[in-house]
Amino acid sequence: MTSASPWIPVALSADIEAGTSAGTLVNGEERVVWRDDKGAIHVWEDRCPHRGMRMSFGFVRGDHIACLYHGWRYDTGGQCRYIPAHPDLEVPQTIKVPTFAATERAGIVWMAPEGTDPAELSTLPETAEVVRSLFLDLSTNAALLAVTAAPPEGYRPVESGTGLVTFQGNDVTVLIAAQPRDAGRTALHITVTGNTSAAIRRDLALWAIDLRNRLEAQTTEAA
Structure with missing residues (x-):
C-alpha cells in the first residue's frame, strides 16, 4: 500500500x-x-x-x-x-x-x-482475524500518533503506510487502519494475523479499550 x-x-x-x-x-x-x-x-x-x-x-x-x-x-x-x-x-x-x-x-x-x-x-495480508473497531474523538493523525506511542505490551511498531500502524509481536502481526470520519473523529479498525488465538484477540481488544479510556480521560482533563 x-x-x-x-x-x-x-x-x-x-x-x-x-x-x-x-x-x-x-x-x-x-x-x-x-x-x-x-x-x-x-x-x-x-x-x-x-x-x-x-x-x-x-x-x-x-x-x-x-x-x-x-x-x-x-x-x-x-x-x-x-x-x-x-x-x-x-x-x-x-x-x-x-x-x-x-x-x-x-x-x-x-x-x-x-x-x-x-x-x-496487495502488500496487506489477504485475510485476518478481527479484533475490534475503536472510535476516537481525535483527528486521524492524532489518533495514529497516540496508538504508535502506546503499543500493546510485547509489541513493537514497524514501518507502515499512510493511515496505517502495524505492530509486530511474537508470531503476531497487528494491523490498525485509520478511517477519517471527519476532521475531529477517527475510527481505527484493528485486525491480527499469525497467532490469532482467542486469548491474543481478547488481550488486544482490552488494550484498545484501555487506550481509548486513557485518551478520553486526557481530553476531559484538558477541557
Whole structure:
C-alpha cells in the first residue's frame, strides 16, 4: 500500500454480514457499506436519489438494496431497477446512486474512487482475524500518533503506510487502519494475523479499550 493510496478503510469485514448494511462517515461524507446475498461488498453514497433517505436504513434483498422510504430498489451498480408505486415503469438510467470501488483485504472493507486498482492493497495480508473497531474523538493523525506511542505490551511498531500502524509481536502481526470520519473523529479498525488465538484477540481488544479510556480521560482533563 503506497503512501498516497486512495484506499480508505470503512468497516471490519466481519461486521457486514451477507444481507446487511451499515452507515458510516468518511471525511464528513455519509457512506453506506452493504453486502449482497452472494457475499460481494459495496460502498455507496448513503442517500436515495428520490427523497434523500439514507440507504443504510433500507433492506438488502438478494443482489439489490431497497430504500426504506418508498421501496425504490437498486442493483449492485447503483442503478434503480424498480419503483413500487410504478411497477411497469422502465426506470430512467439517470436514477442512480453514486458508487465507489470496494474491496476487502486484511479483514477490512476498503473504498476508493471507482476504477481504482485494488492491487495497491496487495502488500496487506489477504485475510485476518478481527479484533475490534475503536472510535476516537481525535483527528486521524492524532489518533495514529497516540496508538504508535502506546503499543500493546510485547509489541513493537514497524514501518507502515499512510493511515496505517502495524505492530509486530511474537508470531503476531497487528494491523490498525485509520478511517477519517471527519476532521475531529477517527475510527481505527484493528485486525491480527499469525497467532490469532482467542486469548491474543481478547488481550488486544482490552488494550484498545484501555487506550481509548486513557485518551478520553486526557481530553476531559484538558477541557
